[in-house]
Amino acid sequence: MTQRIQAMLATHPQPHSPVDSGVLAECIAACMECAQVCTSCADACLGEQNHLMHLVKCIRLNLDCADICAATGSVLSRLTQSNPEVLKAQIAACLTACKACGDECEMHAREMNMQHCAVCAESCRRCEQACEQVLRGMNA
Amino acid sequence: MTQRIQAMLATHPQPHSPVDSGVLAECIAACMECAQVCTSCADACLGEQNHLMHLVKCIRLNLDCADICAATGSVLSRLTQSNPEVLKAQIAACLTACKACGDECEMHAREMNMQHCAVCAESCRRCEQACEQVLRGMNA
Amino acid sequence: MTQRIQAMLATHPQPHSPVDSGVLAECIAACMECAQVCTSCADACLGEQNHLMHLVKCIRLNLDCADICAATGSVLSRLTQSNPEVLKAQIAACLTACKACGDECEMHAREMNMQHCAVCAESCRRCEQACEQVLRGMNA
């Protein structure tokens, strides 16, 4: 998917990327992946018949993280007439959501051996770090 | 719509609203309305054959604002196991997006007599203020 | 909200509504309301500690219905260069999702006295009927 994103960034008529376009493409890809993986993890948690009661907080954070990552991925995908303040605020929200969801999933992976939470924690970490890199690039 | 939102908040088994539930319901309603109105304004701008070139920035901000308001409305609609940091960061992003889009639409309403931008500016202002009130309530 | 939607439809530079604009505004409003209410019902079900195991199917249908209603409301909000086939197919999907979710919620309202499911069933029925009316208008 990152390749396709880079192809779209490269063919844009006004390629004013707020940061290095490789960093941007990685962050868009991480947001889209994390949105999908969180949707999937919420659903897998919902199917854990013997553990469901312990996964309520995880499902809630998954749902928030999925919504926020999807919105952030869309906002980041637009290069025409960017507003840096909007971009920064949304990336900051995404970073916060990914950190909260990643922490929760990591705990369930470790303590309850939930494999879907282990995969989800990785996607959250990847997205959290990608958001940090874009923010760092924008503030440089 | 606000009535239906309040009915849902009132029937929740764990009604731990992060702020007064009337303030919360108003903010959810403002987010949902602003998401729809921004989608509609982007489309109306796209149909302005004689002015389209001057409305590119408006369309872009409309699309961002629609995505961000929709995500914020969904996150705010969840009461189970809220994470206040995620909530605050997302509301801050929403407030920023509504301010940027409201400023742009207000200018087109005033200078180019764009009526859809006038309606959209009102929805953006309503949502901006509703977000401010939730943030004030959460920080009180 | 319906008023604001009608104001946006009325100020559109190319008001080629696929059906009577009152019927269209009602359907957009019903989609936006149903998206919010289903998000809220999924969350309320998730908070039902003593009944959660019986509400898994309801949560899943709520989440699908919320996603589908939100997308349908956005597609319906656009009047510029509509594609009737896309519109009809998406409305048909929305109608199907609202019927499935409404049936499930109605059952939980009746048999388990779930009040959030009762409110949600009403929103699903309103949206189902609004979709039927748009489809009827488009096929007339």
Place this chain on the structure above:
Amino acid sequence: MTQRIQAMLATHPQPHSPVDSGVLAECIAACMECAQVCTSCADACLGEQNHLMHLVKCIRLNLDCADICAATGSVLSRLTQSNPEVLKAQIAACLTACKACGDECEMHAREMNMQHCAVCAESCRRCEQACEQVLRGMNA
């Protein structure tokens, strides 16, 4: 991204995939990619200062296709308590949106040498075919 999707499907506690899980993973990945690429193509078209007037229909179809693909990708990502009728109807809508958007983008790639439309047409075709395969699998 397809690998991560497959990892999530493989760790699901109730892996009742409506079709072969490889076919499902490919369709989810195609939906997510097409949503991002269509968002990106709408934005690139908006930045085409000398051709914008000719790209209005393309932008509109891009926006619809992005919304519909994102919703379809989410619905397909859920395995718990699937409703086949909802799934089929949403996939049919997605297929229709991808076909309409792919046709429009293909034309702009060919006649106006729009490179972002060429990339977008490929993603639409990939998603259209992936939806066809899931429908074929579900009806088999």
